[in-house]
Amino acid sequence: MNSVLAADARDTVGVGADSLAGGAGGPAALAPLLAVALRAMAAGAERRGGPLPAGGAAGVAAAVAAALDGDPLPEYGVGAAEAITAVAGVLTAGTADPADPRCAGHLHCPPLAVAVAAEVVAGALNPSLDSWDQGPSATALEPWVIRSLAGLVGYPADAAGVLTSGGTESNLMGLLLARDAAVEKLTGRSAAAHGVGAAGRRLRIFCSEVAHFSVRRNAALLGLGEDSVVAVAADAAYRMDPGALADQLAATVRDGLVPAAVVATAGTTDFGSIDPLRDVAAVAHRYGAWSHVDAAFGGGALFSDRLAGLLDGLSRADSVALDLHKLGWQPVAAGVFLAGAAQALRPLARRVAYLNPADDEAAGYPSLLGHSLRTTRRVDALKVAVTFRALGRHGIGRLVDACHDLAGHAAARVDADDRLELAVPPVLTTVVFRYRTDAARVDKVNAELRRRLLRGGAAVIGRTEIDGAVWLKLTLLNPHATTADVDALLDLVRAAGDAVTETTA
Template sequence: MTLLSSTADQTDFGSRIELALAASNQLFNPRNAPRYVADVLQAVNLVATKVSRTSRPFTGCAPGQLSPLVAGVDLDRPLPDTAAALEELEGLYLQDAVYFHDPKYAAHLNCPVVIPALVGEAILSAVNSSLDTWDQSAGATLIERRLVDWTAGRLGLGAEADGVFTSGGTQSNLQALLIARNHAVERLRQDPAADAGWLPQALDRLRIFASEASHFSIAKSAALLGLGYDGVVPVRCDSERRMDPAALRQALADSRSRGEVPMAVVATAGTTDFGSIDPLDAAAELARQAGSWLHVDAAYGGGLLTSLRYRHLLDGISAADSVTVDYHKTFFQPVSSSAVLVRDRSTLRHVAFHADYLNPASAAREQIPNQVDKSLQTTRRFDALKLWLTLRIMGADGIGALLDGAIDLASRAGELLEQDPEFELASAPQLSTLVFRYRPEGVDAGTADALNLHIRRAVCASGEAMVAGTTVDGRHYLKFTLLNAETSVEELNAILEQIRAIGAGFLAGARA
C-alpha cells in the first residue's frame, strides 16, 4: 500500500507542505522574532506617518463610497507580503479613519491616547496573556489586581474592596447590577414572608432607580437581568441635569407603597450629554434608608480620581456599593479598558462559577488567584497593562493634568457660546461636554431642529471637524465632547464659525 497513489497526489501533498511551512513562518516565536520586529515596525511607521500628515479628523467619506471597496476584497486570495497588505489597509481604513487625536474632533467620548498605553498595547498583544486563570497569566493577574486596589483606594471604598477589569462601561454596569440583583434576591429568600423562592417571581418586584439622564446601559442591563425596561424607575433631574434627591425620595416611597423592592439606586458621575454628576451623598443616604444597593456609574467622571483641581466633584462616591470606571475615556487609554469595583469583595460570589477544567472550587479554597472567579468574561485581554505603564511613566498627576486641561477648555468654550447671541447653551458645562445649538434671532423651534440636524451632517461630511448631536426636551441640539487638552480656543472658534456659515446657508436656502 502506498501513501501517495499518483503524481497528482504527490503534487498536492507537496503544495500542502509548502503552505504549512509558509504559514509557520508567520507564527510569533523565537525563530520568527526578527520578522515580528520588521513587520510591526512597518505598521507603526505607517500609522505614525499617517497621523503626522493628517490635518483634519475625518475625510467625510460616506458608507456608500467605502463599502464597495471593502466588499471587493477577495479574502481567499492573500497578498504577497505585509507591505502589500498595509498598502491595501491604508486605502480601506487609515485614509478614512476618524482620528480622535485631532484638535477638531469634538464629537463623542473618545479620547486621544497616551504613548505609554500604546507601548502596553504592543506588549500585551504579542504575549497574549489571558486573564482568566493564574496558569495563563501569572504576573499579569497580580498587576491587574494591584490596579483594582489602587482604583478602589482612590475611590475610598475601604479595605474589603475588590473588582475586575471589563470591556467597557456597559459591561461594568451590567455586572454591578447583576450583583445587586442577586444580592437583593438573596435577602428576599431570607425573609419567610417574602415568598421569593422562585426567581421569576422575585424579579417581578425588583426595581432600579436612575435619573432621566442616566446611560442607556442601565435600562439595557435591566432587560438582560429579567426585570425588563419597565424595571427601571426614571427619577426627575434638576435644572443642571442632576438627579433630584427629593424626586428620588418620592420615587422610592411610591415604589414601596406598590409592594416593590428597591433593588438598586444608580447615581451617575458624568452623564454622557451634560457631564452632570448626581448628588452622591444624598443618593447614598436615600439608598441606605431604603435598604438598596448604591451603584455609581462613573464611566465618564472616573478620571476625576486623578484630577489636581476637580477631585472634589466625586465627593460622596466612597459610600457606593459598586462603581464603574472607564479608563478608556478620561484616563486617556486605548479601547478597551474599564473596571467594576465593589465595596465588599464577598459580593463577587454572585458572579462566580467554578468549572472543573478551568477554575475548580478547590483552586479557590487554595487561594489561587483566578480572575475568572469574579468576571462575566472568560478569555480576557491584559488591558490593565496599558494603565500600569501609564502610571509608571506619566504618573496619576500627569493623567489628571490632561483631564483638568480638557475641563478648563470646556469652560472657556461655554463662555464663548454664552456670549454669542446666535447660539443657545442648554446647560453650563460641568465636565468637558457642552450641549448647544445654532439659533439666530427669529428662528422658530421647528426650523431650529431641522437647522441643527443639517449642521451636524454637513460638518461631518466636510471632515474639517466632528461634532455630536443629541436631543433636549425633544429638541435637536449639537454637542461638543472635549477630551483633548491641546485643542485651542482658536480651533473651537473655527468650528463655531463653520457651524455658523453652514447654518446661515441653510436658512438662506429655506427663505429662498
C-alpha cells in the same frame, strides 16, 4: 501549511504571514510588520487629511470594499506586508481620528502613545485571565490596578473589582449583584442557582431621567424587563433629585414592590452632570437598595485635584463603574467595575475543574475567574499600569484639567457669540449648544449643519436633544488641543450654520 501556501504567504519584508508575535523570536518577527503598519497609518492619515474622510458613508464603504478586493478571505494570501498596507491603510484613511482637535463628537478619546505601546505587548503575549496558568503575571498585575483605583474612589482595602469592556458591562455587573442580593433577601435563595422567579417581578431599579440607556437595556438582559426601571426627575442642572427619589422609593414600598438598586450618574453623556452622590446613596440605603454609580465619564475627575470634589460621596456606593478609555486616554477597552466589599462578588464565583481547581488555589495559584462575567479576558490592566506608572495621578490629572479648561473656553466663546446659544454651563468636558436661527427652522438647521461638516470631512461634532429639540455638542477629550483649535472648530460650526440657513426654507 503546505509548501505552496507557505511560499505564497511570504511577503516583501521577509516575514511570513504565519510568524508568531510571541516567544523569544517574537520581537524579531513583529518589528518589521510594525514598521509596515506605521507607514500604512501615516499614508492613510495623509489621504484622509482631516478629522474624518470626506464623501460620507458611501465613499468609505466603497474604499473598504476595494481594499479587501471584494473578499477578506481569498483562496491564497497576498502576504503580510501587502495585507497590512491595504487594510490598515484604508482603516486609517477612513476613520474618525480622535487626535484631531476637530473630532469632538463623542466620548471617544485619543489614546496616549505609551498606552498603545503597552497594548502591542499585551496583544503579542496574548495572556488570558481566566486561569493562572494562562497568564501568571497578568493575574498578579490586575489586582494591583484594581486596588489602586479602589483607593482612588475611597473604598477600603477589602474592595474588589475587575477590568471590563466598558461602562455598559460595568453597569450590568452592578445591577446583577443588586438583583441577586435583593432576590436572596426576599427568598433566602440564590438567584444564580434558582433564578429570580416571582421575586424578580417585584424588583425595581431607579435612575435619573438622563441616565445612560444601558440601565434599561441591562435590566432587560437580567430578566427584570425595561419596565422595572423607574426614571427619577432631574433638576435644572440635570442632576437626580434626592427628594424625588425618596418619594418614589416610598411609593414603591407602599405598593408592595422592592427597590433593588439605585443607579446614580457621575458624568451624564450629554451634560457631564453629576448626581448628589452622598445624598443618593443615603436614600438608597435607607430603603435597603443597592447603590451603584455610573462614573464611566466623570470618574476621570478623581485624578484631578481641582475636580475630585465633584465626586464627593462616591465611596458610599456599593459599586462603581469607571471608564479609562474616556478621561483616562486608554485604547478601548479599559472599563472598570469596583465593589466596595470583596464578598459582593460572591454571585460570580465559579469552580471549573480545568481552570481553577480548589487544590490549585489552596496551593497558592490564584484565579480571577469569579471576578468577571467573561471567561477569556485580555490583560487590559497592562496599558493602565504602564500609563499610571508613566504619568502618575498628577500627570493624568493635568490632562483632565486641560480638557476641563477647553470646555470652559468653549462655553465662554459660545456665550459671547450672538449666533450661538449655550444650553448649560459645562461641568466636565462637554459643551451643549446650538446655532441660533428662527424657531421654525432651528432644529432642521442644526441637524443639517452637523451633517454638512461630516460630509465635507471638516469636523465631528455631537448631536443630542433637549425636550425634543436638536442641540449640538462638543466633547473635548484631547488634552493637547488649544483654545485656538476650539475657536477654529466653533468658527466652522458658525460658517456651516450660515450656509445652511441661506439654503433652508
